[in-house]
Amino acid sequence: LKTAFSEPNMAAAMELRCWGGDWGLPSVHSESLIVQAYAKFSGAKVKVVPIDWTWKTLTATVPELLCGDSAVQEPTNILNYLRKQRFNADYELTARQGADTMAYIALLEEKLRPALLHTFWVDAENYANLTRPWFASRSPFPLNFLVPSHHANTALSRILLTKGEASLHGITEVEGKIYSDAKECLNLLSYRLGTANYFFGNLPTSLDAFVFGFVAPIYKASLPSSPLQSHLRQLDNLTSFCDNILAVYFTHTMTNTISPPPPVQETMDANLQKLTQLVNKESNLIEKMDDNLRSSPQHKPHRPDPKPSLASEQSSTPA
Amino acid sequence: MTLVAEAFVSQMAAAEPWPESATLYQPLKEDQILLSDCASSLAVQAYLRMCGLPVQVVCRANAEYMSPSGKIPFIHVGNQVVSELGPIVQFTKAKGNSLSDGLDDIQRAEMKAYMELVNNMLLTAELYIQWCDDATAAEISRPRYSSPYSWPLSNILAYQKQWEVRRKMNAVGWGGKTLEQVYEDVNQCCQALSQRLGTQPYFFNKQPTELDALVFGHLFTILTTRLTSTELAERIKSYSNLLSFCRRIEQTYFEDKSS
Numbered sequence: 001l002k003t004a005f006s007e008p009n010m011a012a013a014m015e016l017r018c019w020g021g022d023w024g025l026p027s028v029h030s031e032s033l034i035v036q037a038y039a040k041f042s043g044a045k046v047k048v049v050p051i052d053w054t055w056k057t058l059t060a061t062v063p064e065l066l067c068g069d070s071a072v073q074e075p076t077n078i079l080n081y082l083r084k085q086r087f088n089a090d091y092e093l094t095a096r097q098g099a100d101t102m103a104y105i106a107l108l109e110e111k112l113r114p115a116l117l118h119t120f121w122v123d124a125e126n127y128a129n130l131t132r133p134w135f136a137s138r139s140p141f142p143l144n145f146l147v148p149s150h151h152a153n154t155a156l157s158r159i160l161l162t163k164g165e166a167s168l169h170g171i172t173e174v175e176g177k178i179y180s181d182a183k184e185c186l187n188l189l190s191y192r193l194g195t196a197n198y199f200f201g202n203l204p205t206s207l208d209a210f211v212f213g214f215v216a217p218i219y220k221a222s223l224p225s226s227p228l229q230s231h232l233r234q235l236d237n238l239t240s241f242c243d244n245i246l247a248v249y250f251t252h253t254m255t256n257t258i259s260p261p262p263p264v265q266e267t268m269d270a271n272l273q274k275l276t277q278l279v280n281k282e283s284n285l286i287e288k289m290d291d292n293l294r295s296s297p298q299h300k301p302h303r304p305d306p307k308p309s310l311a312s313e314q315s316s317t318p319a
Numbered sequence: 320m321t322l323v324a325e326a327f328v329s330q331m332a333a334a335e336p337w338p339e340s341a342t343l344y345q346p347l348k349e350d351q352i353l354l355s356d357c358a359s360s361l362a363v364q365a366y367l368r369m370c371g372l373p374v375q376v377v378c379r380a381n382a383e384y385m386s387p388s389g390k391i392p393f394i395h396v397g398n399q400v401v402s403e404l405g406p407i408v409q410f411t412k413a414k415g416n417s418l419s420d421g422l423d424d425i426q427r428a429e430m431k432a433y434m435e436l437v438n439n440m441l442l443t444a445e446l447y448i449q450w451c452d453d454a455t456a457a458e459i460s461r462p463r464y465s466s467p468y469s470w471p472l473s474n475i476l477a478y479q480k481q482w483e484v485r486r487k488m489n490a491v492g493w494g495g496k497t498l499e500q501v502y503e504d505v506n507q508c509c510q511a512l513s514q515r516l517g518t519q520p521y522f523f524n525k526q527p528t529e530l531d532a533l534v535f536g537h538l539f540t541i542l543t544t545r546l547t548s549t550e551l552a553e554r555i556k557s558y559s560n561l562l563s564f565c566r567r568i569e570q571t572y573f574e575d576k577s578s
Contacts, residue, residue: 074492099511103432106439161490188428 013047016078017064020050020138023220026250028134030116032063034075034213040249041204044087052138057147075213079206090205097200101207104192104199107185108214114159114174115182115228116214121155122171125225128291183231186215190235197244204245216242330413337414341374341396343367344382350466351380352391353459354544355445360392362536363404367394368572369527370416380467408529418528426523430530433515433522437530440508441537444501447493448551450484455547506554509538513558520567527568534561535568 016039018032026048027033039046046065051057065072065081072081083090090098120131127148135151136144156171163174189211198204199211215232219242223229233239345360346352352360360376367374374394379385386393386402393402394410401410411417419427449460464480465473488494493501512534521527522534538561542552555561 095514096517099514100429100432102440102507102511103429103436103515106436107432110435110439158490161487184431188431191424192428194425 013067014044015066016046016048017051017056017060017062017066018048019062020052022134023217023222024246025216025220028217028221029062030213030217031075032213033216034209035063035065035078037204037212037245037249038075038079038082038089038206038209039087041206041209042082042087042089044082044085053140055140055143057135057139058143058150075210079209089203089209092203093200093205101200101205104189104207105210107188108210111181111185112214114163114178116218117155117159118171118175118178119218119223119226119228120221121152122159123225124291126223127152129224130221179228182228186228186232186235186238189215190238193237193241195237197241204249208241208245211238212242212245216246335397335414337372337411337416338397339373341372341394342377343374343392343394344377344379344385345392346382347378347380347467351463352378353449353463354540354546355442355449356383356391357544358442358445358537358540359390359404360536361540362533363392363394363407365535365568365572366404366408366418366529366532367411369418369532370411372411372416404529404533418526419523421526422523422528430523430528433512434530434533436508436511437533437537440504441541443488443491443493444505444508444551445537445541446484447488447496447501448498448546450481451488451494452498452547456481458547502550502554505551509555509558509561513561516560516564518560521564531564531568535565539565539569 016032016035018027018036019029021027025033026036027050036046036048038044051060051062056062061073063073063075063078065078067081067085070081072078082088090101093101119126121127132148132152135148139147159174159178160171163178193199199207215238218226218229218232219239221229343360343363346356348357364374364376382391382393383389387400388402390403393400394407396410399410401407408417419430422430448455450456461477461481465477468476485494496504516522521531523530538555541555542562542565546552
């Protein structure tokens with residue numbers, strides 16, 4: 001995945017494949033957010049292409065930066081690539097601050113990522129009511145059956161492999177630990193940020209991009225049950241940090257997140273589209289009912305609120 | 320440990336002082352222990368010495384299986400068993416011994432971040448080199464890991480451990496890395512540590528903290544362990560302040576031990 005820089009042509013169009021946005025964010029996916037934020041901070045002109053409603057929801061590794069012949073994956077590699085193209089948001093950092101950046105990014109990966117994955121993909125209520133419907137509704141038929149569960153399995157195995165203490169332990173043993181680690185991590189970030197706008201001085205750097213990418217989804221997503229979100233909402237400086245970045249760097253792109261899907265949809269047969277929507281709706285409802293039946297007695301089964309899903313289906317209808 | 324169990328252990332820990340008979344368990348030093356386990360064990364030993372808490376090091380072939388979390392090392396204090404540096408630091412804190420009390424919140428945040436950097440980069444790199452690099456795995460890791468056992472158990476255990484570690488590497492995204500990339504990551508990690516240390520004696524100036532113990536454990540072990548290639552040690556040797564840091568801690572806290 002090391003890229004070959006064919007020519008130092010900064011005008012070469014760069015395309016970034018990401019998951020689409022919602023809940024007031026340009027993307028719901030942490031890694032995609034990190035890269036988009038860094039591109040904004042460093043002034044890189046990157047065309048963001050959402051993979052929603054395409055077959056890339058299953059086949060592509062997201063985020064992915066395409067420039068000419070080269071394709072770069074993973075946030076760290078993409079940020080390195082942008083830096084080499086002289087889109088560097090970190091050039092004013094001292095060596096010591098660069099070292100701090102590496103350390104805090106490691107802290108995010110080790111202490112916050114497991115809880116982030118758990119909140120969205122493993123917690124039964126969040127997964128059934130928010131994550132799976134969102135990802136299923138943005139995947140074309142029949143991928144809507146495969147994409148969410150594929151990501152959920154990957155998330156679960158990652159948590160168990162890195163945080164599970166013995167191979168026989170299930171997820172419940174590690175849940176308490178990963179959430180307390182995550183809360184501590186958020187506290188540490190809050191101490192470090194203090195009253196400043198960004199982590200190093202007056203301009204955002206790659207560390208700000210990483211923190212934004214990890215924290216913003218927890219902050220903004222409409223999670224039915226999240227002690228982590230409640231904890232985060234008490235840390236005013238972190239929430240202001242996210243709001244500030246959204247206001248300063250993402251206001252003009254926010255209107256795009258609720259726009260209709262890309263033009264490729266218009267070529268689909270209208271009847272086929274209606275059929276797809278009906279099947280999606282049916283499968284979502286069936287899965288929700290199934291989950292509600294299986295979940296514990298405390299989770300009172302309730303009809304999912306029809307408004308959000310209908311609204312999202314309606315927004316996917318081309319004019 | 321669950322949160323309730325942890326709180327319970329802390330409370331019990333606070334009740335008794337540190338006994339003379341505390342022991343630290345690790346795999347057999349000469350034949351069995353591997354680089355990553357040796358590094359973790361040395362980090363804990365350094366930390367306990369820095370706190371002034373006496374502990375006896377006992378080598379057992381089945382130390383990994385005795386450990387409550389499956390990780391090395393673990394300490395047996397009174398009637399409690401605690402494994403890994405993080406929980407051990409909390410345990411000693413409950414008994415009133417802490418090296419990081421003098422730090423303010425921002426410094427503590429920095430300390431924890433740098434400890435995670437070592438865990439995320441150095442420890443993962445050590446595991447990668449031991450188990451994902453075929454040459455090292457075949458020549459050093461598998462023979463050493465399975466040395467206390469006879470055939471066919473030795474083969475089964477060695478390959479099982481290798482499979483487990485490779486799965487973990489794939490899960491964290493290191494599966495696709497080449498050895499060169501891993502060496503480069505180690506280099507960057509050491510560069511960051513070297514920058515942070517600067518010309519100070521310890522990471523937080525005059526007093527050592529658990530971060531110093533952790534960094535010492537890993538760097539010293541890498542420098543003194545023979546692998547299939549010396550490239551890893553060479554990368555560290557290029558940072559002179561890290562070398563003198565290791566020497567300083569070795570002389571201050573381990574002078575009775577012949578390295």
